Amino acid sequence: MLIVTTEQVSGYDISEVKGYVKGSTIQTKHIGRDITAGLKGIVGGEIKGYTEMMTEARNLAIDRMVQEAEEQGANAIIGMRMQTSTVMANAAEIIAYGTAVVIEKY
Template sequence: MIIVTTEFVPGKEVKELKGFVKGSTVQSKHIGKDLLAGLKTIVGGEIKDYTDMMTEARKIAIGRMVEDAKKMGANAVIGVRLETSSVMANASEIIAYGTAVYVE
């Protein structure tokens, strides 16, 4: 599966537009890690546990978007975007979306 943020795939021609595809996941913070992260905000720096959590969430969301595209018979997703939002206290949603196409 080709995944690009552009509206075209370099060197390929879009033969068929399949439609909108998306994938998402909601990840919650671990209470123990949340306490340690709170301490980290005092001294500054990267909160590695949250970075890892969000990296994994992006992989899951993109994987679900790809599965959606495969069901439509697509071999590429163009115009891919990622967004995140807070859905409740201590939980964030990651959504990946784009346009499924068939390219040659």
């Protein structure tokens, strides 16, 4: 599955637009990450536990978006975007979305 943030793919024609696709997940912090975050708040530096959590969440959201596109018969997603929002204390939603299309080399 080709995923691009652009509206076109160089060297390809869009032969069919399948439509909007998205994938999302809500992730929460756990006590181990909170303790590390508290310490990093004092001394500074990257909070690797949170970085790993958000990377996993982004990958899961993208995987879910791809699955939705494949179910529609698409072989590419154009105009892909990601968004993060806080849904409650200690929980963040990650959403990946774009337009599922069928592309063909010209």
